[in-house]
Amino acid sequence: MNWFAEAGAKFSVAFLENDRYIAYLKGFGTTLYVSFFAVLVGVVIGLVLAVVKYMAVRKKSFRPLGWIANIYITIIRGTPVYVQMMIIYYIIFNVRGFPAFLSGIICFGINSSAYVAEIIRAGIEAVDRGQAEAGRSLGLSEMQTMKSIIMPQAVKNILPALGNEFIVLIKETAIIGGIAVLDVTKAAMNVGAKTYDYLTPLLIAAFMYLIVVILLTKLLSMFERRLAKSDRR
Template sequence: MDIDFSRIVPSIPFILEGIGLTVSFALVSAILGLILGTILAVFKISKVSFLKWFADIYTSIFRGTPLILQLVLIYFAVPQLFHYDIDKFVAGVLAFGLNSGAYISEIIRAGIQAVDKGQQEAAEALGISYRPMMLDIILPQAVKNILPALLNEFITLTKESAIVSTIGLLDIMRRAQVVGSNTFRYFEPLLIAGLVYWIIVTILTFLGGRLERRLRRSE
C-alpha cells in the first residue's frame, strides 16, 4: 500500500486552520436554524391556518430537496437573479440555517406538544397571555425534553458542513482537498480531515452530555 504521511506533514497546519471556520460556520448556522425553527414550530401549533400552511410548505420544501442543491442555488442563483455577488460564508450559512430550521421546527413542535396540556390551561386560567406563556413556561420545559435531539442536529450540521467545500469555502474538507491536489496524495490529507471531524464531534458529544446531565439535575 502506497501510504506516506511524511510528504503531507508540512501541510497539516494548513488543514488544521480550517477548524475555526468549520466550527464558527456550524455555530452560526445552528443559531439561525434554531431561531427559524422556533418561529416555524410556533406557526405549526398556531390556530391561524395561513401560518400553519406556510410552516408546513416550508418544511416540506427544505426537507424534500438535497442540501447541496439548496447551497448551489443560493450561491450561484443569487448573483444571476439579483446581480449581487453573495459571500461564500454567507451563502453557506443561509443554506444550512434555512435547511436546519426545517428539521429543528419539527423537533421543537414535538417537544412543545409533549408538554402537559395542563401547563397551558393553568397559564390561561391565571390570565397569562400567549407570548409570555410560550417563552417562560412552555418552551423552557420543551427544551429540556428535546435537548438530545437538538444536540444531535448540531453535530450533524457540523459534519455536513463539509459540503461547503463545493463552493470553495476553505473549511477542513476543502483544505484537505487542496493539499491533495498539490501533493497528488489524497488518502493521507482526507484521513487527517476525517480524524479532525471525529475529534470535533467527540468533543461536542461530551459537552452535550454534560449539559444534558446538568439540566436534569436542575429539575
C-alpha cells in the same frame, strides 16, 4: 514495519511538510464558524416555525401561516442540501463580492431550521396541556402562556436534540467546498492535488471531524446527565 514507515512518510508530507497543517487548522476553523452561525440561524427560524405550527392547531387565524410553515418544512427536508446550496449561491445570491461562506451559513441555517422546527415543536407538545390551561386561567394570552410557561419547560427537552443537530451540521458542512469555501475537506483536497495523494489528506480531515464529534458527543452526554439529575431533584 515498512507499511508504518510508508504511512508515516505520507503523513509527514500531507500534514507537516511546508506547514500544511496550517491549512487544515484554518479550514477546520471555517467549518466550526459556519456550523455555529448556521445553527443560530436555524434556531431562530425554527423557533418561529414551531410556534406558528403550535398556534395554528389552536387558533384559526394562524392556520394559513401553519400551511406555509408546513410547505416550507416539506420542501427543505425533501430536497438535498447540496442542491439548496447551489441554488442559494449561484442563483439567489449571485452578486459580485457576496461572500461564499455567508451563502453557506444561510444555506445550512435554512436547512437546519426545518429540522429544528420539528425538534422545538416536539419539545413544546411534550409539555403537559394542563400547563397551558393553567396559564389561561391566570388571564394570560396564548403568546404570554407560550413565553412564560410552555417554552421554559420545553427547553429541557429541546437542548439535547439541538446539540445533536449541531453535531450533524458540522459533518454536513463538508460539502461547502463546492462553492469555493476553504473548509477542512477542501483544504485536504488542495493538499492532495499538490502531493498526488488524496487518501492521506482525506484521512487526516476525517480524523479531525471524528475527534471533534467525539468531544461534542461526550459534552452532550454530560449535559444530558446533569439535566436528568436536576429533574430527579
